[in-house]
Amino acid sequence: MKVYKYNELFEANLSIQDLEKRSRENGSRGDVLVKKLINGDQLTINKKGQRKSISVTNSGDIVSNIIDDRGKYDSDLGEVIFKPNYRYEDVIDGDDGVRYKLNDIEKTPDFGSSRGSSLGTLETRAVESLQCLILAYRQFKRTHIKESDFIDILRLSDTEFNGYLEYVDAMDITKDLFENYLSEWGITFLKTANALFSKKIKITPRNKIDIILRPDIQYKFYQVSSKNGVCEAIKRVYHMSKVPSMSKWNPADIWAVDINNEQEIINEIEKHKSVYALNKVIDYYFDNRQLVGISLKKVDDKDEKIKLVINKMTKPPKYTFSCIKLAEDALSTASLRIEVNTSSEVGFGNAPSYMTIRTFSGSKIQNISGEVAGKSARQGKISLVKINEILRKHIGETVPTVLEIEEYGWDDEELKSEIEAINNRIVRRYGHVSPSNRQYVENRIRLVSKYQALFLAWIFIENEERRKNRRAELTVVDQTVEEMFHYALSIMFDITKSGRTPKYVRVVD
Numbered sequence: 001m002k003v004y005k006y007n008e009l010f011e012a013n014l015s016i017q018d019l020e021k022r023s024r025e026n027g028s029r030g031d032v033l034v035k036k037l038i039n040g041d042q043l044t045i046n047k048k049g050q051r052k053s054i055s056v057t058n059s060g061d062i063v064s065n066i067i068d069d070r071g072k073y074d075s076d077l078g079e080v081i082f083k084p085n086y087r088y089e090d091v092i093d094g095d096d097g098v099r100y101k102l103n104d105i106e107k108t109p110d111f112g113s114s115r116g117s118s119l120g121t122l123e124t125r126a127v128e129s130l131q132c133l134i135l136a137y138r139q140f141k142r143t144h145i146k147e148s149d150f151i152d153i154l155r156l157s158d159t160e161f162n163g164y165l166e167y168v169d170a171m172d173i174t175k176d177l178f179e180n181y182l183s184e185w186g187i188t189f190l191k192t193a194n195a196l197f198s199k200k201i202k203i204t205p206r207n208k209i210d211i212i213l214r215p216d217i218q219y220k221f222y223q224v225s226s227k228n229g230v231c232e233a234i235k236r237v238y239h240m241s242k243v244p245s246m247s248k249w250n251p252a253d254i255w256a257v258d259i260n261n262e263q264e265i266i267n268e269i270e271k272h273k274s275v276y277a278l279n280k281v282i283d284y285y286f287d288n289r290q291l292v293g294i295s296l297k298k299v300d301d302k303d304e305k306i307k308l309v310i311n312k313m314t315k316p317p318k319y320t321f322s323c324i325k326l327a328e329d330a331l332s333t334a335s336l337r338i339e340v341n342t343s344s345e346v347g348f349g350n351a352p353s354y355m356t357i358r359t360f361s362g363s364k365i366q367n368i369s370g371e372v373a374g375k376s377a378r379q380g381k382i383s384l385v386k387i388n389e390i391l392r393k394h395i396g397e398t399v400p401t402v403l404e405i406e407e408y409g410w411d412d413e414e415l416k417s418e419i420e421a422i423n424n425r426i427v428r429r430y431g432h433v434s435p436s437n438r439q440y441v442e443n444r445i446r447l448v449s450k451y452q453a454l455f456l457a458w459i460f461i462e463n464e465e466r467r468k469n470r471r472a473e474l475t476v477v478d479q480t481v482e483e484m485f486h487y488a489l490s491i492m493f494d495i496t497k498s499g500r501t502p503k504y505v506r507v508v509d
Contacts, residue, residue: 030078036110042298129173129225131170133173135196170224203313231255245386250488283503297507324426324429365448382488415451422434485495
């Protein structure tokens with residue numbers, strides 16, 4: 001294994017020719033890009049040596065224009081979209097408000113670069129597992145780690161390396177795996193570990209300020225897919241409670257547990273059968289920092305301080321409806337944005353925010369979802385099932401599902417007519433449109449996605465001024481969007497008053 005200097009762990013950017021090459025997943029690298037766009041994965045942008053991670057806000061539109069009938073990447077269609085007239089075009093919309101070319105995307109290991117094998121859909125699990133390793137390393141170093149520590153880790157003997165893995169329960173971790181992810185995730189590994197062991201933050205309701213991971217406790221770090229120890233105990237009791245969406249109840253990617261008291265904690269967890277009782281147990285051990293759930297996010301800026309928020313220790317952010325943003329040409333996109341005004345104590349900021357509404361499937365007809373995007377990472381999703389549950393509670397209406405739309409018996413032309421009619425009405429109301437001159441291929445997937453998204457917007461504009469009674473401070477639409485954001489951000493896992501999520505620490509950007 002070659003040991004690189006840290007600044008050597010960077011690769012060239014993607015080209016249209018790269019997308020035709022075979023990946024290590026028995027497909028093309030174009031298929032890897034399609035999968036990333038469908039899953040809403042982050043892409044790393046590298047322009048003139050400046051690197052950042054973005055979420056793609058028009059991924060559904062791109063995917064539907066570069067895949068064939070089997071849902072596979074089509075190189076001819078890809079060239080039409082990414083490189084028409086022999087020049088790369090700005091067709092990728094980033095959540096930072098900037099448009100990018102295909103060759104602005106860094107060729108990271110998951111695209112099949114020369115540094116190591118691609119992990120494909122296991123990428124998230126690999127990153128979380130490697131963060132466990134760096135947390136174990138930071139725990140024993142007992143002081144801030146720096147980029148130079150990554151080289152030290154790669155130079156460890158196998159015995160020394162495996163010594164740190166004794167405090168990790170995750171997928172198999174090797175030095176090669178670690179090396180593969182350093183260029184894209186190294187800053188995140190570094191800043192997250194340092195912040196969790198040194199940043200002081202409000203821990204308890206009585207305003208106790210302390211660090212998250214205590215130096216006098218020896219932790220074991222479980223990646224959330226683990227089927228062992230405290231991680232498995234939490235999942236077992238949670239599923240007994242028969243409450244859906246475990247990731248919305250607690251979005252922890254890593255569980256850090258006091259290794260010397262783990263069995264006691266497991267025994268206490270297993271005494272309970274309801275999710276509400278489980279919340280109390282997790283909150284108690286969190287206050288003592290003996291059991292800490294950690295929700296990770298990618299952070300890239302070397303100079304920016306990492307932000308940590310402990311769920312339940314600050315008031316939930318307030319969200320009020322602002323407007324709908326959509327394309328001038330109703331059929332040019334499969335999505336729209338719900339813009340909201342945000343107010344919070346810490347962590348989520350007070351600037352306008354938005355949720356993208358679209359289907360996240362590029363190869364088959366599926367219901368829309370909502371996704372809240374942050375500066376460097378996706379912040380959370382909400383399904384149409386949950387959106388409709390919230391709509392029914394506050395407004396008494398719902399968005400038609402895919403099944404209901406098919407029962408209407410509309411052909412594509414009739415569906416397009418409905419889309420254009422609703423789109424025109426919303427444009428007249430808000431005027432927040434963006435011009436679109438992109439080439440696109442019409443298909444049923446895009447049409448159903450846009451119809452559902454527009455129907456949700458239609459419900460909002462029809463009820464924008466309505467209140468449940470004269471004393472109500474918020475409109476029914478304000479109440480709806482706030483619950484949608486709270487659910488997507490795992491602040492609430494249920495729309496009832498008792499549906500608050502337990503304590504965990506969230507990395508935010």
